[in-house]
Amino acid sequence: MGVRSLGYLRLESGDLGKWRAFGADFLGLMPVESDSGSLSFRMDDHPARIVVSPGAQPATTALGFEVLDERELAKLVADVERSGIKVTAGTEAEAAERKVTGFARFADPGGNPVELYYGTVLDHVPVTTPLVSRFVTGDMGFGHAIVSAEDARAAFDFYVGVLGFVERNTMKGPGGTTWFLGCNPRHHTLGITPAPGPGRLLHFMVEAATLDDVGLALDRAAKYEVPMMHSLGKHTNDHMVSFYVWSPENIAVEFGWNGLKVPEPVPVYEITDGAFWGHNFTPPPQPAG
Known part of the structure; x- marks a missing residue:
């Protein structure tokens, strides 16, 4: 399973x-x-x-x-x-x-x-998230993560062949192929991209229930001067409307809405661009001094 x-x-x-x-x-x-x-x-x-x-x-x-x-x-x-x-x-x-x-x-x-x-182990204490109407979780988990691997093909074979993930789509880049993998109706739960050196977490995503949640999070990013990584945009693979910021350790964090659900198996496909619109990139902030 x-x-x-x-x-x-x-x-x-x-x-x-x-x-x-x-x-x-x-x-x-x-x-x-x-x-x-x-x-x-x-x-x-x-x-x-x-x-x-x-x-x-x-x-x-x-x-x-x-x-x-x-x-x-x-x-x-x-x-x-x-x-x-x-x-x-x-x-x-x-x-x-x-x-x-x-x-x-x-x-x-x-x-x-x-x-x-x-x-x-559930403690049955109600969650309180007054800034967000609701996060989209349940049987799809908390979101998705993108990691790197020096031999991305070997990592892909492991996650699909051993852990039971399903290939959703690919995207070719200068360093090689990135794979997006699913294990539930969320379009992808894991992404694997090639990069030299030890594998590392590149970004994780949380999904909110409404477009207003995304807009209000954008307002909070401006209020608290959270550094932007990708401006508001819409992805070509999971159709999510989202923006990205840099975390305190410069991990990219995506805040999105309305990600594509894939309840039944569909043929894999390749994308040639990450966004229909938006998602303009800003590099991570440099350490002071």
């Missing part, structure tokens, strides 16, 4: 204060403090979708992909190990910190940190 959704993202940052302002005041997520000193953000009934922990250097420590149950996790772990990748089981304490029943971790062929988990 394979992966069902992107359930959570875990990061490390040297400045949790900046992330609190970015996640709560700009993105409109609900911040939740933890005993470990990490800062968690909720957007729905899931206990945490984004967790930022203290760290000396910015880092992505986990892309958390949800699977159906314990048996499905065991099957996927065996499949990953047969592919030649070492898998480590999460401890009970680590599972409790993530508020899941069980999980396993490994590095994908590009070096990106992956966690497969099952059994989200």
Whole structure:
């Protein structure tokens, strides 16, 4: 059956204060403090979708992909190990910190940190997101992520052949082919693009329920001087109307609305441009001094 959704993202940052302002005041997520000193953000009934922990250097420590149950996790772990990748089981304490029943971790062929988990532990505390009418999540997870891999083809083969993702579309660029992969009705949950060096998180997306949510988020970006990465535009592959900003660690973050749903298999296709209109690029801010 394979992966069902992107359930959570875990990061490390040297400045949790900046992330609190970015996640709560700009993105409109609900911040939740933890005993470990990490800062968690909720957007729905899931206990945490984004967790930022203290760290000396910015880092992505986990892309958390949800699977159906314990048996499905065991099957996927065996499949990953047969592919030649070492898998480590999460401890009970680590599972409790993530508020899941069980999980396993490994590095994908590009070096990106992956966690497969099952059994989200719900605390039944209503989520409060007063700046956003609603985030589009549910069985599609919290959004999507784009990662890099030096051998993007090997990473693509792994996610499709081992973890059960479905190819949605491709786009050729100067460095090679980028693949967009789905695992539920959301057009894509994962993108893989070629880049030299170890794999890394390039951007993640959250989807809001209304166009007004996007417009109000644009106003907040201006109010709080959040650096813009792509202006408002509409994508050619998932038809999402969105804009991008730079996070405190210069990860691109997309805030969008009305992404394409693909409930049934459709033939794969190639796009030759990323946007029907808009999405004009601004490079990341340079460090002071």
